[in-house]
Amino acid sequence: MSILARVVQWFADPAHWTGTDGIPTRLVQHLQLSVESVLIGAAIALPVGIALGHYGRFGNLAMNISNVGRAVPSFALLVLAFQIFGLGDAPIIISLTALAIPPMVTNSYVAMQEVDPDVKDAARGMGYRELAQVLLVELPLAVPLLMAGIRTSALQVVATATLAALIAGGGFGRYIIDGLDQQDYTKLVAGAILVALLALATELGLAAAERLLVPRGIRLLRAPSARRVTYKAA
Amino acid sequence: MPGHLFLDYVDPWINWDWLSTHVPVFLAALQEHVTLTLIAVGVGLLISLPMGVVAHRWHALRNPVLTLFGIFYTIPSIALFALLIPYTGLGTLTAEIGLVGYAVLILTRNVVVGLEAVPNDVLDAANGMGYRPLARLVRVELPLALPAIFAGIRIATVTTIGLVTITAVIGLGGLGQLILQGLVENFHTPLVVATLLSIVLALVADLALAGSQRIALPWSRSA
Numbered sequence: 001m002s003i004l005a006r007v008v009q010w011f012a013d014p015a016h017w018t019g020t021d022g023i024p025t026r027l028v029q030h031l032q033l034s035v036e037s038v039l040i041g042a043a044i045a046l047p048v049g050i051a052l053g054h055y056g057r058f059g060n061l062a063m064n065i066s067n068v069g070r071a072v073p074s075f076a077l078l079v080l081a082f083q084i085f086g087l088g089d090a091p092i093i094i095s096l097t098a099l100a101i102p103p104m105v106t107n108s109y110v111a112m113q114e115v116d117p118d119v120k121d122a123a124r125g126m127g128y129r130e131l132a133q134v135l136l137v138e139l140p141l142a143v144p145l146l147m148a149g150i151r152t153s154a155l156q157v158v159a160t161a162t163l164a165a166l167i168a169g170g171g172f173g174r175y176i177i178d179g180l181d182q183q184d185y186t187k188l189v190a191g192a193i194l195v196a197l198l199a200l201a202t203e204l205g206l207a208a209a210e211r212l213l214v215p216r217g218i219r220l221l222r223a224p225s226a227r228r229v230t231y232k233a234a
Numbered sequence: 235m236p237g238h239l240f241l242d243y244v245d246p247w248i249n250w251d252w253l254s255t256h257v258p259v260f261l262a263a264l265q266e267h268v269t270l271t272l273i274a275v276g277v278g279l280l281i282s283l284p285m286g287v288v289a290h291r292w293h294a295l296r297n298p299v300l301t302l303f304g305i306f307y308t309i310p311s312i313a314l315f316a317l318l319i320p321y322t323g324l325g326t327l328t329a330e331i332g333l334v335g336y337a338v339l340i341l342t343r344n345v346v347v348g349l350e351a352v353p354n355d356v357l358d359a360a361n362g363m364g365y366r367p368l369a370r371l372v373r374v375e376l377p378l379a380l381p382a383i384f385a386g387i388r389i390a391t392v393t394t395i396g397l398v399t400i401t402a403v404i405g406l407g408g409l410g411q412l413i414l415q416g417l418v419e420n421f422h423t424p425l426v427v428a429t430l431l432s433i434v435l436a437l438v439a440d441l442a443l444a445g446s447q448r449i450a451l452p453w454s455r456s457a
Binding site: 003067068070071072073074075076079080082083155158159160162163166167173176177179180185188189191192193195196199200202203230231232233234 | 308392432
């Protein structure tokens with residue numbers, strides 16, 4: 001029987017849809033690790049990137065942090081965190097958070113930098129205080145690139161969460177790592193399909209969220225995805 | 235160490251004695267790492283230059299090609315390797331298909347973006363001077379697109395150096411193999427040293443490419 005037929009059979013087997021090693025459990029684990037890491041990362045990275053972009057300070061730092069982030073192998077980050085913090089979700093979330101921060105800092109910096117200075121002047125002329133100007137004028141205009149950064153980070157986190165199985169973590173990576181260990185190619189390929197689908201769903205889901213969040217007035221202006229930072233960690 | 239039990243042993247972050255006797259292991263891993271990266275970026279460039287030119291020339295192809303590449307780019311490398319293993323086995327072929335693939339995705343986009351950034355006035359001037367399409371492409375458009383292409387090479391190289399570590403899972407990995415050894419044997423030294431070497435390799439490669447760009451393409455300094 002071909003490998004594809006066996007994979008189809010694997011997915012059809014109800015035993016793979018229940019229990020602690022079932023697809024729903026693994027999906028929840030994978031999503032939980034990813035969502036927590038992206039949220040913590042966003043809480044750290046977005047204020048920093050937005051503030052740096054608004055004041056136009058430390059541009060080199062904001063731009064170079066994603067170069068440095070690219071140079072640090074995500075796999076090594078996971079293993080190092082495991083050696084320092086031991087078993088459990090903590091080392092996984094810490095390393096995934098560290099991975100999520102650089103693209104969000106760079107993209108939010110660029111997003112705020114690219115707000116038209118004339119618009120800022122107009123806002124000031126209309127009597128906006130600084131905080132109101134940032135929240136009501138600059139941020140809405142920055143949403144497209146800001147969201148591109150969040151998408152990039154989320155995608156890297158979902159991809160790298162797969163590797164968490166190497167340090168005894170849960171998630172879809174379990175099928176891939178266990179499949180390799182047990183030379184069970186059916187499980188291996190099934191796991192790979194699940195990981196790839198989850199990555200695609202993340203990308204498309206956040207693209208849809210972006211469309212909802214972008215103010216109507218600037219939706220037609222440009223396609224920000226073209227200027228998204230190219231970033232692949234795993 | 236009299237009076238010390240085995241359990242009292244604390245693994246230091248770097249065991250210099252062990253490291254000093256294992257330098258050749260690290261050099262071999264570094265060499266494998268560099269080789270895998272060079273093949274990926276080199277072959278990637280050979281594929282993506284013509285591809286980028288075609289996607290730029292036949293405008294109807296541009297958006298479908300870049301969208302399709304964007305979708306492929308979202309597939310995590312570990313998933314791609316796992317999908318290939320039943321067909322191409324554990325080893326270099328599987329690793330390079332993935333690594334070359336991702337390099338092509340990065341580079342093609344930059345070739346297209348670089349060619350698009352050539353000002354229309356320049357194209358008009360080249361036409362007016364009697365350049366045929368092929369000569370115009372080679373002698374006018376590509377040189378002006380080179381800064382963007384170089385930026386793509388830098389990103390592809392640094393990205394590939396990171397992705398190579400992941401191929402440890404399929405039995406290769408270069409320095410990633412030593413990171414995996416550190417994990418499996420619960421031994422800090424190979425893990426820490428290989429991680430540092432991998433970061434240094436990426437930064438040195440990036441700086442070297444930036445430096446050679448300044449020398450080879452003096453007109454890109456302002457870009």
